[in-house]
Amino acid sequence: MEERNPRRWLILVVLCLSTLVLVVDNMVLTVAVPPLTADLGASAQDIQWVLESYMLVFAGLLLTAGSLSDRFGRRRVMIIGLALFGAASLVATFAASPGQLIIARVVMGVGGALIMPSTLSILITVFDETERRRAMAAWSAVAMVGLIAGPVLGGVLIAWFWWGAVFLINVPIAIVAIIAALVLMPESKGPWQKPDPIGAIHSVLGMTALVWTINELPKDGLASAETLTALIVAVLGLAGFVCWELRTSSPMVPLKLFRDRNFSGGSLSLALVQIGNGGLMLVLTQYLQFVLRYTPTQAGLAFIPMALASLTFNTLGATLGQKIGNRALAAAGLTVMAGGFALLATVSADGGFTMPGIALFVLGAGGGLAMPAAIAALMGAVPGEHAGVGSALNDTIQQMGAALGVAILGSVVTTMFAGAMPASAPESARHSIGDALGVAAGNRDAGLAEAAREGFTSAMSTGFLIAACGVLVAAVLAFVVMRDRKPSPETGQVTVPVAGH
Numbered sequence: 001m002e003e004r005n006p007r008r009w010l011i012l013v014v015l016c017l018s019t020l021v022l023v024v025d026n027m028v029l030t031v032a033v034p035p036l037t038a039d040l041g042a043s044a045q046d047i048q049w050v051l052e053s054y055m056l057v058f059a060g061l062l063l064t065a066g067s068l069s070d071r072f073g074r075r076r077v078m079i080i081g082l083a084l085f086g087a088a089s090l091v092a093t094f095a096a097s098p099g100q101l102i103i104a105r106v107v108m109g110v111g112g113a114l115i116m117p118s119t120l121s122i123l124i125t126v127f128d129e130t131e132r133r134r135a136m137a138a139w140s141a142v143a144m145v146g147l148i149a150g151p152v153l154g155g156v157l158i159a160w161f162w163w164g165a166v167f168l169i170n171v172p173i174a175i176v177a178i179i180a181a182l183v184l185m186p187e188s189k190g191p192w193q194k195p196d197p198i199g200a201i202h203s204v205l206g207m208t209a210l211v212w213t214i215n216e217l218p219k220d221g222l223a224s225a226e227t228l229t230a231l232i233v234a235v236l237g238l239a240g241f242v243c244w245e246l247r248t249s250s251p252m253v254p255l256k257l258f259r260d261r262n263f264s265g266g267s268l269s270l271a272l273v274q275i276g277n278g279g280l281m282l283v284l285t286q287y288l289q290f291v292l293r294y295t296p297t298q299a300g301l302a303f304i305p306m307a308l309a310s311l312t313f314n315t316l317g318a319t320l321g322q323k324i325g326n327r328a329l330a331a332a333g334l335t336v337m338a339g340g341f342a343l344l345a346t347v348s349a350d351g352g353f354t355m356p357g358i359a360l361f362v363l364g365a366g367g368g369l370a371m372p373a374a375i376a377a378l379m380g381a382v383p384g385e386h387a388g389v390g391s392a393l394n395d396t397i398q399q400m401g402a403a404l405g406v407a408i409l410g411s412v413v414t415t416m417f418a419g420a421m422p423a424s425a426p427e428s429a430r431h432s433i434g435d436a437l438g439v440a441a442g443n444r445d446a447g448l449a450e451a452a453r454e455g456f457t458s459a460m461s462t463g464f465l466i467a468a469c470g471v472l473v474a475a476v477l478a479f480v481v482m483r484d485r486k487p488s489p490e491t492g493q494v495t496v497p498v499a500g501h
Helices: 008-040 044-072 074-093 098-126 129-160 170-184 197-223 225-247 255-259 261-291 296-301 304-344 354-380 384-420 433-443 446-481
Strands: none
Touching: 008 044, 008 074, 008 098, 008 129, 008 170, 044 074, 044 098, 044 197, 044 384, 074 098, 074 170, 074 384, 098 129, 098 354, 098 384, 129 296, 129 304, 129 354, 197 225, 197 384, 225 255, 255 261, 255 384, 261 296, 261 304, 261 354, 261 384, 261 433, 261 446, 304 354, 304 446, 354 384, 384 446, 433 446
16 A cells, blocks of 8 residues: 655645635736726737736646646646746736736746646645545635635735736745745656657647637627637647547547546536536626626625635535545535526525525535535546646636636626617617616616616526526536446555655
């Protein structure tokens, strides 16, 4: 039996810190957009690139980064990623033009892509099967806390300092994580295999084009030549990637993993859950600010019930998972999440925060039960030598799901909102609730403002009903597809040797 690393819980702290800095950075930037726009004189297109450049590079490089970590060492790749992320954050802090900030965000995306797969792959190599579920629950809970804390932290930093502080805070965290990784972490890697540059090129092209397509589709649909071209590149790139990976003797991503019921079931469940969650943050923050008239900081604080429930039920789920297995726990948690989305579909424009608060708590509870179980099932099917690329696949599935959620729910709510507005409303007020309230304020039309709030709430309810159905489908998939394995004492489910250096 492999001896447990005596510093494994300290290592988990470093992994959680590395994950936290990525999640917080993504969320905190949304609050910083107005002041940095004014300070740098950024156009709407500049701001789009500031927000999207990071995600394009991050998503495009994830699979390649996971493969590199398996080949060259997971700790080494994570440290390089932290160094790039920290250095680029420092450049972003003192950027004097939109162009400088965009370049910094691109480098941050490279660093983030190197960090994220390494954290989970190191986790599953450091912890054995008996403790891995608890470690994954803690890792998932920290990511959820970062998601909620980001906008709140951003509001505080901007109120007390300036927009550059949202980037500057990354620097000391990256430095501490690098030092701790060097001191505490063992190195681990898979057996050497031939590089797969063709697979890497197809992966980067296909994933980058897919994220671009998802981001642009709600704006002009396929009528835009740019979006249509990106979709064609995405389809060709990803189809070429799959064909090549099935043919080559040394694939960057072992696609045979999807033959495993737990891997494919966990993947589908996570994708459907993240479609719902991605749309949740986009739509509910607009409801809180435009309909309930919350400030950005208050809107961030409104997600505290979800964070508290997630933390509590992550811990509970880690205990229950040992007894009832990943399959039942994932299905039960997803069913609870579907109930949370259904509750959100019942909110009204003048009902206050009671119902949204209850719904967010239910969502956090369901996610706290389901997510670690689905990730444990998915990663439990990954051979030790492919821990990095398996982690990257998990991250990619979740990123794509979240991006699709923003696109799908965003499109549904936008379309339903336009249809819910009165026939007498100006065309410029039909695009979004923000535009409608702006037109109403300019014309001093209280009736239009009220119609906009009612219309958005109705559209949001439809979107959340769709999310509830999607997550319920995920629950059924998890129960039907996944299987619980009974590891024997001699051959644990996935016991990954840790090579200390």
